[in-house]
Amino acid sequence: MSNIFAVANQKGGVGKTTTCVNLAASLVASKRRVLLIDLDPQGNATMGSGIDKSELQLSSYDVLASELPPNKAIVPTSSGYDLMPANGDLSAAEVELLEMDGREARLRRALRYLDGGHDYIVVDCPPSLNMLTVNALCAAHGVLIPMQCEYYALEGLSALVDTITQIQRAANPELRIEGILRTMYDPRNSLTNDVSEQLSEYFGERLYRTCIPRNVRLAEAPSFGVPALEYDRHSKGAIAYLALAGEMTRRHAANPSTTNSGPGQG
Ligand code: ADP
Ligand code: MG
Numbered sequence: 001m002s003n004i005f006a007v008a009n010q011k012g013g014v015g016k017t018t019t020c021v022n023l024a025a026s027l028v029a030s031k032r033r034v035l036l037i038d039l040d041p042q043g044n045a046t047m048g049s050g051i052d053k054s055e056l057q058l059s060s061y062d063v064l065a066s067e068l069p070p071n072k073a074i075v076p077t078s079s080g081y082d083l084m085p086a087n088g089d090l091s092a093a094e095v096e097l098l099e100m101d102g103r104e105a106r107l108r109r110a111l112r113y114l115d116g117g118h119d120y121i122v123v124d125c126p127p128s129l130n131m132l133t134v135n136a137l138c139a140a141h142g143v144l145i146p147m148q149c150e151y152y153a154l155e156g157l158s159a160l161v162d163t164i165t166q167i168q169r170a171a172n173p174e175l176r177i178e179g180i181l182r183t184m185y186d187p188r189n190s191l192t193n194d195v196s197e198q199l200s201e202y203f204g205e206r207l208y209r210t211c212i213p214r215n216v217r218l219a220e221a222p223s224f225g226v227p228a229l230e231y232d233r234h235s236k237g238a239i240a241y242l243a244l245a246g247e248m249t250r251r252h253a254a255n256p257s258t259t260n261s262g263p264g265q266g
Contacts, residue, residue, distance in 0.1 A: 002035075003252065004111065004121040005178045006136035007144045011156045012127035015146040015183035017044040018218055020124040022238070024049075025227035026245035028080040032119040035074065038086035039107070039136050040126040041094070046085040049077045050225030053087035061089035064106045064135065065096050069113045079227050082118065090132065097131045104131065104171055108139035129163050137167045142178025146212075149182055149195035177206050179251075181244065185211035210244040213237065 007016045007023075017040070024036045038045040039060055043053035062068035063084065074082050097103045111121065123136040137143065143164055147153045161177075168175050180203050186192055199207050212218075215237030221228045228238040 002111075002114070002116055002118045002121045003142070004123070004140045005142040005144050006123045006125055006133070006140040007146065008125040008133055008136065008160065009145050009147060009156065010127055010129045010133070010160060011147075011153070014148050014153075015181075015212065016127070017048060017124055018222075019144070019146045019181060019183065019212070019241075019244075020045050020122050021048045021222070022218065022227045022229065022241035023245060023248075024081040024120075024122055025079045025229045026238075026241045027120050027122075027249070029229065029242060030245050030249055032245075032249070033117060034081040035084065035114075035118040035121045036077075036081055037084040037107075037121065037123045037136075039090070039123050039132050040086060041088050041090040041132075042126070043085065043087040043090075044222070045124040046083065046087065047225060048222035048227070049079065049081075049083050049085075051075060051077065051083060051085050053085060056085050056087055056089075059089060060084050060086045061093045063110045064090075064132075065093045067106075067110070070110050071114065079230055094130055094132050097135070104134045104138050104167075107135040108172075111139055129159065134163075134167065137164065137175060138171045140172070141174060142176050144178045144181060146181045146183045147199075148184050149189075149192040149199070151191065151195065154195060154198065177203070179206050179208045179248070181208050182211040184214040186214055187211075208244060208247055210240060210247050212240045212244070215240070 007020050024034045027034045046053045058073040063070050074084050077083050125133045125136050217228050217232045217235035218237035221231035
């Protein structure tokens with residue numbers, strides 16, 4: 001049974017894609033079978049996984065818009081995880097979906113056609129609470145929210161939490177917050193510490209203990225089309241994402257009900 005989670009935050013540049021690619025590689029390093037779904041028309045997770053978005057035959061667009069069986073669009077990556085890639089075609093889906101029946105559940109229905117060969121399915125969302133993100137949230141068991149510890153980050157978080165609540169009510173009652181991840185973390189900054197404390201008060205256990213530091217290797221690796229683990233496995237960034245994968249899998253082992261049969265597996 002796959003555990004499906006969406007990596008979402010409507011703010012751009014908070015580390016969603018970096019988290020998807022590096023967490024996917026780190027889960028593979030812990031012997032988990034992983035599928036990364038790129039649901040952002042920018043295709044950054046695709047390029048960051050070493051797949052050229054301008055040369056895709058099939059992509060997540062075809063799965064969402066034309067009901068292509070997902071395994072037809074999935075390709076292997078050099079880092080050991082599978083990828084359902086995306087490119088600019090997907091921005092058409094965002095519009096086309098609005099006209100379709102069951103428009104918010106297209107991804108969820110598509111994932112039922114997978115044979116359960118992945119332990120984890122990670123969905124990289126666009127920087128918006130649009131129909132693509134709604135599809136990810138309807139298909140997922142959990143939402144992983146990366147955020148930078150700055151003042152306005154908390155403001156944006158309440159809009160996302162409201163959206164999650166609405167989706168729980170309307171379409172996916174099992175959806176939970178998988179965890180809040182502090183990214184580009186700088187403990188020397190006092191605002192960081194204040195925001196961090198507020199997050200801890202509000203989200204308690206759901207705030208990951210692992211923080212991802214600001215690390216130039218994480219920013220450089222995508223231009224080589226690999227996760228930091230492959231680019232520089234001793235870098236602070238690569239090590240932090242390994243720690244995150246460890247924290248996540250330990251949580252799931254301690255609480256198997258969070259890795260249940262869920263909406264995506266119907
Ligand atoms: P999003 O997907 O939320 O828009 P990205 O993951 O693309 O955000 O990150 C935005 C930019 O910040 C990218 O250039 C990325 O390489 C860089 N970045 C992300 N996380 C880190 C980090 N921990 N340290 C340094 N740079 C980072
Ligand atoms: Mg992104």
